[in-house]
Amino acid sequence: MPGFSSDERNMIDESLHYFMNDTYDFDFMKKTMRADDGIGFSRERWQQYAEFGWLGVAVPEDAGGIGGGFTELGIVLAAAGRHLLLEPFVQTLALGATAIERLGTDDQKQCLAEIAGGTRLVAFCHAEPMAGFARDHVTTIARLGAGGYTLDGEKTFTLGAHAADDLIVSARRGDEAGPVQLFVVPRETAGVSLNQSPALDGRVGAAVTLTGVSVPAAARMGSGDQDRLADISMIIDRGVIASCAEAVGAMAAVTDMTVEDLKTREQFGQPLSKFQVLQHRLVDMSVATEEARACVHAALQALDDGRPDAREAIWHAKVQTARSARFVGAQGVQLHGGMGKTDDLAVGHYYKRLSQLEAMFGDADYYLNALSAA
Numbered sequence: 052m053p054g055f056s057s058d059e060r061n062m063i064d065e066s067l068h069y070f071m072n073d074t075y076d077f078d079f080m081k082k083t084m085r086a087d088d089g090i091g092f093s094r095e096r097w098q099q100y101a102e103f104g105w106l107g108v109a110v111p112e113d114a115g116g117i118g119g120g121f122t123e124l125g126i127v128l129a130a131a132g133r134h135l136l137l138e139p140f141v142q143t144l145a146l147g148a149t150a151i152e153r154l155g156t157d158d159q160k161q162c163l164a165e166i167a168g169g170t171r172l173v174a175f176c177h178a179e180p181m182a183g184f185a186r187d188h189v190t191t192i193a194r195l196g197a198g199g200y201t202l203d204g205e206k207t208f209t210l211g212a213h214a215a216d217d218l219i220v221s222a223r224r225g226d227e228a229g230p231v232q233l234f235v236v237p238r239e240t241a242g243v244s245l246n247q248s249p250a251l252d253g254r255v256g257a258a259v260t261l262t263g264v265s266v267p268a269a270a271r272m273g274s275g276d277q278d279r280l281a282d283i284s285m286i287i288d289r290g291v292i293a294s295c296a297e298a299v300g301a302m303a304a305v306t307d308m309t310v311e312d313l314k315t316r317e318q319f320g321q322p323l324s325k326f327q328v329l330q331h332r333l334v335d336m337s338v339a340t341e342e343a344r345a346c347v348h349a350a351l352q353a354l355d356d357g358r359p360d361a362r363e364a365i366w367h368a369k370v371q372t373a374r375s376a377r378f379v380g381a382q383g384v385q386l387h388g389g390m391g392k393t394d395d396l397a398v399g400h401y402y403k404r405l406s407q408l409e410a411m412f413g414d415a416d417y418y419l420n421a422l423s424a425a
Contacts (some may be wrong), residue, residue, distance in 0.1 A: 091255030092137035101169025115164025120355035132300030139211030145293035147173025174215035184413035230278035
């Protein structure tokens with residue numbers, strides 16, 4: 052099993068904590084989000100994250116990373132949530148890098164070093180219009196010709212797709228009954244159309260339309276002609292647990308800032324934090340956060356250990372994290388009073404981030420049903 056010692060994990064966590072506290076505050080986040088370049092995040096900061104080694108924590112050493120596991124990546128994602136980072140961590144590190152490591156050809160795996168080095172961004176484009184949360188709904192077609200494949204189809208909004216160097220696209224080979232496979236498509240390939248827009252939390256992405264997109268045969272991922280839906284589901288599960296880790300970081304930040312806010316506001320001559328009913332609500336927020344943290348940690352450990360129940364552990368973590376995120380976010384906004392609903396306070400932005408993360412890859416009901424059917 053890949054992984055670091057407790058001391059090494061603490062070093063990653065502390066380096067993230069000190070760097071973000073010193074350089075990435077709420078005002079910087081808003082300025083970056085609204086920058087004129089329209090990217091919605093800082094490429095300069097992404098490069099700095101690479102220099103610290105954070106982008107390569109889960110990339111194998113022989114591929115240019117530092118050889119950690121998803122537990123180490125979870126530490127990075129929790130920091131991304133705590134500080135409302137805008138960069139595409141889940142898309143590039145959890146989804147893109149996993150797809151390339153597990154299914155990429157030797158040539159395709161060369162870009163793992165570029166991902167760890169901060170010079171390549173990847174977006175995993177699988178979900179389609181009318182699919183809901185169904186993972187097996189794929190209508191995009193890849194037709195094999197003399198010079199390679201021609202792709203036609205649509206993918207729904209994907210965070211970071213507008214700025215990715217490569218899109219990893221799922222498509223049925225041949226016709227609508229063909230096996231589902233994955234293809235690496237450079238974003239600037241002729242026929243790729245991006246409809247860029249902001250998500251609920253202000254991060255930017257794009258819906259992708261592929262019209263007669265030509266790629267070489269070497270763009271197909273994996274060897275053999277078998278259906279890759281099981282592999283795609285595995286990759287999505289990595290995205291699920293990564294987004295859960297991000298949500299835990301955001302919940303911890305909301306709880307901390309709500310405690311501090313109630314200490315500074317007064318009613319009847321004493322701080323609001325002295326009122327027992329509000330203390331109870333703060334405790335409930337803290338308990339909900341820790342419940343999610345425990346489930347996420349257990350799922351990450353199961354994943355890194357290669358346990359057969361890792362998938363179910365991830366789904367359990369998603370259910371708990373979604374429920375906790377909704378509760379903690381709503382309580383944080385309510386306890387901040389009317390200002391909590393405005394963009395002037397950070398708590399409103401955290402609420403939007405948590406709402407976005409809650410729905411990513413499926414909501415709590417979807418995973419409860421999946422667990423019941425497993």
